[in-house]
Amino acid sequence: MNAWLATRLSAGLFWSAVALILGYMTIPALVVLMTSVSPSELLEFPPSGFSLRWYERALTYPDFQGAFVNGLIVTAFASSLSLLIGSAFAYLVERYTFGGRVALEAILASPLIVPHFTTGFGFLLLGANLRIGQSYAVVVATHVLLTLPFVTRSVYVSLRNLDPALERAATNLGASPLQVLRRVTLPLLLPGMAGGWLVAAMLSLTEFTASLYVTAQRTQTLPVAMYTYVREYTDPTIAAISALLITFTTILMLIANRYLGLRRILAIDAH
Amino acid sequence: MALRSAAFLAIGAVLLAATPLRAQNTPGQDKLVVDIWGGNFRDGANEAIAKEFTKRTGMQVEFITGGTIDRLTKAKINRDHPESDVTVTTSHVGALYVTEGLFEKLDMAKLPNAKDLFPVAIRSPYHIGLYSYVYTPAFRTDLMPAGYDIKSWKDLWASEVKGKLGLPDFDPSHIIIAAALLAGANAENWKVGIPLLEQLKPSIKAFYQSDATSQDLMKSGETPVQVLLSINAFHQMQQGIPIKIAIPKEGAVVGIDAIGIVHGTKHLDAAYQYLNVALDPEVQAKLCGIYRCGAMNEKAKLDPELAKLPGVFTTPEQWKTQAIVVDDATRAKLLPVWKDWFTENMMQ
Amino acid sequence: MIASARWRAAPARPRPFFLWLFLPSLAAALLFVAALCEVAQYAFRVFTPGSLEAGGFTLENFARLARPIYLSVLADTLLISLATALFTLLLSYPVAYAMVRAKSDFVRSLIMLLAVTPLFTGEIVRTYAWILVLGSNGFVNSVLKAAGLVNAPLTMLYTRFGVIVALVQFSMPVMIIILAAALAHVDRNCERAAANLGAGPAKVFRHVTLPLTLPGIVSGTVVIFAWTMSAFSTPQLVGGGKVLMISNLVYLQGLSSFNFPFAAVLSLLALAVAIGALGSMRPFVSRLERKAAVN
Structure with a gap:
């Protein structure tokens, strides 16, 4: 009886702890939502009323509009290039051995470890010395390198899970290598590629530190514009735009979880 | 599964295709x-x-x-x-x-x-x-003791200001020039003021990185005393925040x-x-x-x-008695040196 | 490089599309190496105050690192990164455990969403959120004041404590993902066997589950450590200039003082520390993996 009670008690404690920790992770988002509808320019809890004026300002502020479009351009190109390069590289690593493979793998995985400001600073200098300044090309290249490890990992895991017998069977039935790739391998890799692309797109859309270095006004992305705003104004407009981003992300995660399976995308599941 | 993923990728492709490439042109x-x-x-x-x-x-x-x-x-x-x-x-x-x-x-x-x-x-x-405009000390009258006033830059070193002072991190020239003047030197010989600057550290609560952070620190009362841009102080006074701008007897930095x-x-x-x-x-x-x-x-x-x-300032008299003027060339030459020194010695 | 690749593996089997797959990856790698080389070469250049053009070659920039401020910022950076990594681990483990082991599918998905979504909202949104939570008139102080627990607001912004609180939340999603992957790979039969042999749940956890997830724990801690070294906006905005990390110095030196050479030195320092941390963990990880295999 005592043992039973002890187990129940510790289970209760454990779940309360988990709930508390999840609360700690979630409270900032809730506070942002609360602040975003506050009518006052000053911080106040609880808000003294309900107002959408900060949303109006966030949506009509020209810097945010421009930065949002810039961000979409950068993300679209960066995540797609990252998908192409990353898938090719995952295939290369999984299927072929060649000299310099280890070096190539290390270099392309290293943006995970190299501090983002080092990467951003490097591309800033590269852009300045190539005399292309802080143009789209530089921003997209930076984002491709930063997201590449995630795409590669996602596609690589899918490749590992792919049954080689299927490809062998197609080859034995007379399919050319291109046909095998197109009809068998690629369709089977699609979930991994979609997941990798999604992660790359989300990371690119929200990347800040490296972007701060490599973007100029005409190429700045939304997080950079938001950072500038925080430094220049003190009103809750940032709360409104943050609330929109949080809502958008949550919905996207719900959809991704429903259709692709988050565990799969993040490679949490066993096997 | 493959179908769903294909749909997902297709949506992505459409988004990509729909991205307004025209926006790539330089704005303006x-x-x-x-x-x-x-x-x-x-x-x-x-x-x-x-x-x-x-x-x-x-x-x-x-x-x-x-x-x-x-x-x-x-x-x-x-x-x-x-x-x-x-x-x-x-x-x-x-x-x-x-x-x-x-x-x-x-x-x-x-x-x-x-x-x-x-x-x-x-x-x-x-x-x-x-x-x-001037960079000069200012304080929140409601957050400092009644009757508190700043008459000299020296007052920033006083115990009333301990842990309450906000300074800009992007341009430390004002406090450096003021310390040099207090130590009997001038901007060119600013190093004479270093011991004084070192003694200022207990007063400093935070460094602001922009006009907005300056206003925010003042508004929230995080740093009720600041060396700040007069324009920012007036802007906040218009919003109803009780701030007093002091023109110290040594003058304010123009x-x-x-x-x-x-x-x-x-x-x-x-x-x-x-x-x-x-x-x-x-x-x-x-x-x-x-x-x-x-x-x-x-x-x-x-x-x-x-x-x-x-x-x-509207009269030559005011420029003479209330303004600390340092020429552009000296300030431009010393600014990088000051910033380096300030980052290395004050911001820790 | 390509020639040697052919020479080594060509006879083994046909390699369709090799160049098609190889060249894009090679181009990306070269680009990255070029960017890092730019940083490296600037680190050895003479800084001319007030000018972006760097002069001839010198080692002076590195000598400057020996000044006390840089040592103390480095120490601070290491301390904050280490504290963040450890607290992140402590808080993430129970969540990861609950996420993998909860019986209800709904609960698992719910935890997953709550735990992972913050990863994709970005650094700025989260940092700003913490300013709202920790400020003098922020959420926490308002709650404490309303509850009558404090008279004067607690100072949490512009302190190391505040920075770490924000950084831990920032890092938890990644740690949870890594730990959950490790937990999902634990063979439940080992735990059942231990339980059958009379071990209580605590004992099973301590002697079976925990050791089996150690590689995940170590790699998660290292990743978060490196990740935190890279944090910029959180120490910048939550730290308010009073908490300086290497990342903030790089920005101050690079974009705000245009001392590119010294910013490059600091960037390299951060890179070296990150690689060093990773390298020092590697033998530890492989020993753990061997041990786990023996068990």
């Missing part, structure tokens, strides 16, 4: 682009200068914003593809733009309003002062913000127009009414209430 093809600080600086310039400019020329103005030095760095990096046509910056930082060859040499014949300027406004053949035309601009004529509008007496009076600062055009008729404000 037919707009005049002015780079300036954000917040109330941008808003004020828009209200006073840009609207009048658009009225006269029919051309729209687009503002791009950023910190003083950040904008200089970006201007240097993108010198082959300048992002703006006109730059507004602090006058001594303007001197750095000039040495880097980032400004056009000005043809005064194209600036009819320049003839009415105080001589101090012509900073160089490349940049012109727009208005003057600053002048200046305007220049970006070298290589494609809108040279429009840029001259913009400068000339900015120097117009009526525009100057309006701008100074918004910023609460001193005008550079002699003929600008400031509101008498405005002229009474501390730090808004």
Whole structure:
């Protein structure tokens, strides 16, 4: 009886702890939502009323509009290039051995470890010395390198899970290598590629530190514009735009979880 | 599963295809682009200068914003593809733009309003002062003890200020100059003031990185005492925050913000127009009414209430007794040295 | 490089599309190496105050690192990164455990969403949120004041404590993902066997589950450590200039003082520390993996 009670008690404690920790992770988002509808320019809890004026300002502020479009351009190109390069590289690593493979793998995985400001600073200098300044090309290249490890990992895991017998069977039935790739391998890799692309797109859309270095006004992305705003104004407009981003992300995660399976995308599941 | 993923990728492809590539073109093809600080600086310039400019020329103005030095760095990096046509910056930082060859040499014949300027406004053949202000101590009257006042820069070292002072991290020159004066030296021999600066550390609560952070720290009461830009203090007083600006007996550190035309601009004529509008007496009076600062055009008729404000100098007498003036060249030369020293020795 | 690749593996089997797959990856790698080389070469250049153009070659920039401020910022950076990594681990483990082991599908998905979504909202949104939570008139102080627990607001912004609180939340999603992957790979039969042999749940956890997830724990801690070294906006905005990390110095030196050479030195320092941390963990990880295999 005592043992039973002890187990129940510790289970209760454990779940309360988990709930508390999840609360700690979630409270900032809730506070942002609360602040975003506050009518006052000053911080106040609880808000003294309900107002959408900060949303109006966030949506009509020209810097945010421009930065949002810039961000979409950068993300679209960066995540797609990252998908192409990353898938090719995952295939290369999984299927072929060649000299310099280890070096190539290390270099392309290293943006995970190299501090983002080092990467951003490097591309800033590269852009300045190539005399292309802080143009789209530089921003997209930076984002491709930063997201590449995630795409590669996602596609690589899918490749590992792919049954080689299927490809062998197609080859034995007379399919050319291109046909095998197109009809068998690629369709089977699609979930991994979609997941990798999604992660790359989300990371690119929200990347800040490296972007701060490599973007100029005409190429700045939304997080950079938001950072500038925080430094220049003190009103809750940032709360409104943050609330929109949080809502958008949550919905996207719900959809991704429903259709692709988050565990799969993040490679949490066993096997 | 594969079908769903394919659909997902297809959505992505559509999004990619739908991305407006036209936006890749430089914004402001037919707009005049002015780079300036954000917040109330941008808003004020828009209200006073840009609207009048658009009225006269029919051309729209687009503002791009950023910190003083950040904008200089970006201007240097993108010198082959300048992002703006006109730059507004602090006058001594303007001197750095000039040495880097980032400004056009000005043809005064194209600036009819320049003839009415105080001589101090012509900073160089490349940049012109727009208005003057001071960096000086100020405090929240409601958060400091009743009757508290600042009479001298020395008061910042007093125990009442312990853990309450906010200073700018982007330009430490004011406190360094003040410490040098207190130690009996001047800006050139600023090192004499180092022991005093070291003793200031217990007073410092936080460093602000921008005008907004300065305002935020004041508004929230995080640092009820600051060395700050008079314009920011007035801006907040208008919002109802009880702030008192002190003009210490040693004087307040004068600053002048200046305007220049970006070298290589494609809108040279429009840029001259913009400068000339900015120097117009009526525009100057309006701008100074918004910023609460001193005008550079002699003929600008400031509101008498405005002229009474501390730090808004209108007479030669005031310039003599209340202003600490350091020339652009000295400040420009010493600013990097000061910043390095300040980061290494004060910000820890 | 390509030639040697052919020479080594060509006879083994046909390699369709090799170049098609190889060249894009090679191009990306070269680009990255070029960017890092730029940083490296600037680190050895002479800084001319007030100018972006760097002069001839010198070692002076590195000598400057020996000044006390840089040592103390480095120490601070290491301390904050280490504290963040450890607290992140402590808080993430229970969540990861609950996420993998909860019986209800709904609960698992719910935890997953709550735990992972913050990863994708970005650094700025989260940092700003913490300013709202920790400020003098912020959420926490308002709650405490309303509850009558404090008279004067607690100072949490502009302190190391505040920075770490924000950084831990920032890092938890990644740690949870890594730990959950490790937990999902634990063979439940090992735990059942231990339980059958009479071990209580605590004992099973301590002697079976925990050791089996050690590689995940170590790699998660290292990743978060490196990740935190890279944090910029959180120490910048939550630290308010009073908490300096290497990342903030790089920005101050690079974009705000245009001392590119010294910013490059600091960037390299951060890179070296990150690689060093990773390298020092590697033998530890492989020993753990061997041990786990023996068990």
